[in-house]
Each structure stands twice: as structure tokens, then as C-alpha cells.
Amino acid sequence: MNVEQYIQSGILEAYALGACNTAEQAEVERMAAAYPEVKTALDAIFADLEKMAFAGAVPPPPALKDRIMEAIAQAQTVGQEQPAPSTASKGSPLWLWLMALFILAQGVLVIYLSTQLFKAKRQMTETEQRMADCESRQQQQLQAAQSQLALLADPATRLVRISPLSGRSETWQLALYHNPTNAKTLLHLATLPPAPAGKDWQLWAIVNGVPQSMGVIALQNQAQPLLNVPFVAQAEAFAISLEPAGGSTLPTEVVALGKAG
Template sequence: MDTREYIESGILELYVFGRLSDEEMRDVNQMAEEHAEVRDEIVSIEKAVISLSYSFAPYLSAENYDRIRRQLIEKHGGVVPIRAKTNTAAWIGWAAAILLMFGLAYQYYEYNEVTKEVQAVTKERGKFEQMVAALETKNSENEKALAVIRDKFSTVVPLEGQAAAPEAYAKVYVNPNKKEIYVDIAGLPEAPAGKVYQVWALKLDPLTPTSIGVLDTTAKTNGILQVDNFDQAEAFGITLEPEGGSATPTLEQLYALGKV
């Protein structure tokens, strides 16, 4: 067998992939030492395989490449009979297909990891945006409360605790210039389930109560709350009423009372 027939037999491709027996490997090494054409062909095949590996799987590490190579060697027990006239392009295409498979698997893994990271970041950003929105709302409420308290036209009416709740207290801010009334119920205990606080504007002679606002439990956490305006109020009272409020105040549940 001359040098050209030896090269075209396909044994050099098997040599590069490590699929020859020890004796066959020694034979190829001897041929490579004796014939520069054989050495050049081996180098050409190795370069082609490496080039394909990086073309189809650019992230394939040396460790993974070696592992793939070992799998190719071990697939058929390490020895494959030499087949004459094996097509070099067919061997290279077969190797490229396997490398492509590993490359695509790796890139699919990377895609999944990136997708998970994007989802996690999106979730955290959503939480952050909710937190910012809540802080902005709270700041807006605080600024509004401070504006009511600091307004030079606001008159403060303190409401003292009554028999139903001696420790309770509240404040009413009356601004005749803006025709607005605000009530601060921070000093009242939390309303029981099914109950609400109701604010009354009172005329004293004769005693005439007018409802100016029903406050639910959640409203209590907002601090200072605006209620309906009432120009003729001579006193204010707060009672505990059934949910939805009452047409007239339940005097036994009078929590706070104060004169203007």
C-alpha cells in the first residue's frame, strides 16, 4: 500500500479519534515518522476537528472536549476494524454532528440559566416598584397631614375620652378658610370586627348631631382623615357604630367628645 492509499484508507481519522489498537497506533506513528505526507495529513485532520469543535460549540472547554473524545473511543470498546477507502469528509461530518449536539445542549443550558436570572430580576424589580409606590403613597399622606396641622387657619379641637373608653382621645382640625375638617383618630383603640367609628358635628342648643364621616378600620392607619365640612359645629363627638354607620349616634358608645 503506497502512501496515498494509506492516507485514503481512513486509518488516520481513526488515529486522530483514538480508535485504533496499540499495535495500529504504533504503525501509524512509524508511518508518520517515515513520511512527511502522512504527518501533514494527521495535522490537517486534527486542525479540522478542532476548528469544527469551536465553530459548532464555541463554549466547549478542553475538559468537555476530552470527555467527548473519550466517549467516542469507549463507544465501541476502543477498537474498530479499519475499513478501506473510508471517506475523510464523512468522518469529519460525523465528528462535527456529535460536537454540534454537545454545543447545542450547552447553549440550551445557558439559555435556561439566563431565563431564570431574568425572571428572578423581574420579580425582584416588581417587589421594589411596589415598595416604592407604597412609600410614595405614605409620604403623600404624611405631607397632607402636615399641611393640615401647619396651616395657620386651622383650629385644633381636642376630643377627650368618655365613659366607653376613658383612655381614648382624638383631635379635629377645622379650617374655615378652606372649609375643610380633618380628624386624627390615632388615639382611639382599633374598632372591633363589624364596627366603625363615626364622627359627629354637634349643635348644643338644642343638641343636634350631624354625621360628617364614617371611618373604617383600615382608614385609621392613614392618620389624619378628611370628613365632611360643617360650618355650624359647636362640638365634635366620635362614637362606635355598626358597620356602615348609624342615622343617630349611639351615646353608650361615645368614645371621644370636645367643644369647639
């Protein structure tokens, strides 16, 4: 088939009218590129179609132009904005992982901090409690000291010196403050040494010649040398004895004695 026959076959018209399948389209385009006569003939057919279109032109509504230009302007801005999200979505796996990791780390941090906060709060409460205890203890001690001081200052209080019996090696002396008006007795322990191992000091009141136990002397608290001891109204004298640990009902070895009045 020569070029002239090809032009006259009607395939170019079919192509221009859009009636060719893809294989035929490719063939026409190849022929038009290869043979100027084919291209010229094809251009002429399209020129006719153009004339036909202009003959059948229908002016669109005037507002449509603005609408179309606006649609294109919008497509332009979308096109400009698109690259950013598209690269973001491309890198999303790593990005997402980092994000997840970050959130997880934050969660761990929140849990850690809240437990720390809880601990700190509890410690603070405990400290406050201890401080309050301490304060009340100090208050008690202060009150005790004040009442002891008031007792010492009381003119009704009588001082009883408890001194070692003659012939004993001990050199210490104890002061006992006895107040019948207030029914209170204090023992000043400052100079009393600890009892020998397995032994305890015990305090006695002598009533009508009979010793009456006032209890084993506890020496733990050196800071509080004034010890409140039981009040015995009819005491004639007070004695310190050395007893087996825990004390006895009757004195075993009287060490010191002091007469009341």
C-alpha cells in the same frame, strides 16, 4: 522444457518488452529467481533496452526538473500532513457526536440563560415599579403629613377636645383640629381603641342641634393617627358614637362630645 530452451523461447524478450500477461510475468519472475542463467539473460535484455532508451533519449526542457522536484516536495509535505487529518477522520463519529452534544448543550444553556435574563429583567422592572409606587406613596404621605402639620401650625386652626360623656367608663380623649379658613378638619385617633365586635365608631357634627354624619372612623392605619375628615362649616360640636357595623344615619349611642369654639 529445460532452462536453455526457456531462455531461447523468447518469453524473456516478451517480458522485457512488456508483452506478457500477469500469469506469464509471474512465471518469468519465478524462473529468474530460481535459475541464475535466466536472470542473467533477462538482465542482458534489459541492458539492451536501456541502451535503446539512451539512444533515443530526448532531453526534457530544463525547467521541467525544477517543476518535478517541486511536485515531489509538495507531495512530501502533503504526506507529512496527511496522518493528522486521516486519524481525525477515522475518529470522526465519536468526535462528531461530542461536537453535536456540545452544541446542543450550548443551545440549552443559551435558552436557559436567556429565560433567566428575561425573568431577572421583569423582576427588576417590577421592583422599580414598586419602588416608584412606594416613593410616590411616601411622597403623598409626606405631603399629607406636611399639609396636616401646616394645618396644625395654622393660627386659624381651632382645637376641639372630644371627651367621653359624664357617666361613661371610657377614659380616652380625642383631639379634632378644625380650620374654617382652609375648610379642613383633622381627627387625632391615637388613643381611640378599636370598637367592640360588630360595632363601628362614627363621627358626627352637630349643626343647629342636629347631628350630621361625618363618616365611620376607619382604624386600620395606626401609623397615620391624623385622619382627614369631612369639613362641616357650621359645626357647633363634634360627637363620637358607637354604631352597628357600617354606621347609621342618626347616632344610636353617643359616647363622647366636644364643643367647637
